[in-house]
Amino acid sequence: MPDDNRQSNLTGRMRRYARVGGAMGGAAARFAGSRLFGVELDRDRHAADLTRALGGLKGPLMKVAQLLATIPDALPAEYAAELTQLQSDAPSMGWPFVRRRMAAELGPDWRARFAEFDREAAHAASLGQVHRAIGLDGRDLACKLQYPDMASAVEADLTQLRLIFALYERYDRAISTKQIHREISERLREELDYDREARHMRLYRAMLADDEGVHTPEPVADLSTDRLLTMTWLDGHPLAGFGDSPVEFRNRVAHNMFRAWYVPFYYYGVIHGDPHLGNYSARADGSVNLLDFGCIRIFPPSFVSGVIDLYHALQRDDRDLAVHAYETWGFENLTAEMIDTLNIWAEFVYSPLMEDRTQRIQESKSGLYGAGVASRVHREVRRLGGVTPPREFVLMDRAAIGLGSVFLRLQAEVNWYRLFHELIGDFDEKTLASRQAKALKAAGLEPAG
Secondary structure (H helix, E strand, C coil), rough: CHHHHHHHHHHHHHHHHHHHHHHHHHHHHHHHHHHHHCCCCHHHHHHHHHHHHHHCCCCCHHHHHHHHHCCCCCHHHHHHHHHHHHHHCCCCCCHHHHHHHHHHCCCHHHCCCCCCCCCCCCEECCCCCEEEEEEECCCEEEEEEECCCCCCCHHHHHHHHHHHHHHHHHCCCECCHHHHHHHHHHHHHCCCCHHHHHHHHHHHHCCCCCCCCCEECCECHHHHCCEEEEEEECCCCHHHHHHHCCHHHHHHHHHHHHHHHHHHHHHEEEECCCCCCCHHEEECCCEEEEEECCCCCCCCCCHHHHHHHHHHHHHHHHHHHHHHHHHHHHCCCHHHHHHHHHHHHHHHHHHHHHHCCCEECCCCCCCCCCCHHHHHHHHHHHHHHCCCCCCCCCHHHHHHHHHHHHHHHHCCCCCCCHHHHHHHCCCHHHHHHHHHHHHHHHHCCCCCC
């Protein structure tokens, strides 16, 4: 790397460290004061301050807040209400920024390439913001423009995350975070590449072409670059607003969400790894729109086989098959006690799929999906000396918990067993491998590493 680029990256990272410290310092100080000195804390105001700080920072720290806001009861109501706004209504950059960046991406005559282009952002998220536009061909478009200096922001935040993980492991060695950090790092760096995201979008359009209940946008290549992604606009409404809708409608949305995530996984070994509420919307007919394709995980076919093997192992109480599934995923040196402990979590995740009946995703009255079980498993894993989860589990677990939280919010009543068995009934690893290879080649993507 040339010296000037290396210096620029270093400067960008140092600037990021300063911004993180400055933005979060005031909010953290007020919270600490309330805990240590009994200072009365205006929680509504503090939550709003925290939201503004995270929204202004953009980047990975904001994505953490988005994930927390996805899970019911993970945060006090005041904080969840504020942070939920980051999923679809985060602070946006102004018109001078947009004008400069659009010119840098499409050239000084960029405005002439659109019939209309909205000055105000329609949505703002962690790495970029979206503007509505109309193409010269009359199509409604969404133009996603990446924020400046995001590469430095991501590297700076990943460095801080490594430090946080290291401190965490000083007092809690239950879970080794090395592979977790590696996976998060790789996926976040991929999210900066909008050309790759366009390929992901084409992949999803192909994988879900036969699902009328799921809609994906179409990328517009001649109006896109590696930092600008232009696609067709999809009309819909945020899922958070459908909690009081008739149960039949909520069930339809849940059915389509299940298909949107798991048809790609069980047929092609691909999963959408970022299931927060800002990444999809619903239409009046209960169909869903997938809106973001930056965080996509491609699995080896053997990993998908392991997921199905573990299901059958729990269903049949087949311990040897469970051990085979864990070893297929890359777990090593598992004791009998550790396998029993891991099975506690597996039984929770698979439990809605075990019985052929209509039910909610979780029968418990708790609004927090999986928290109690996760806490119990964590304590046992720590007692047994800890474990190193394979890196693939980061997004797989995130998808399972994120989707479970959505289904919990919707209070959907679905026969999850039948939905699942429709997908795995004729599963064959070689067929998946062939199907995956063809789909990835057509989209210009590489197979799983």
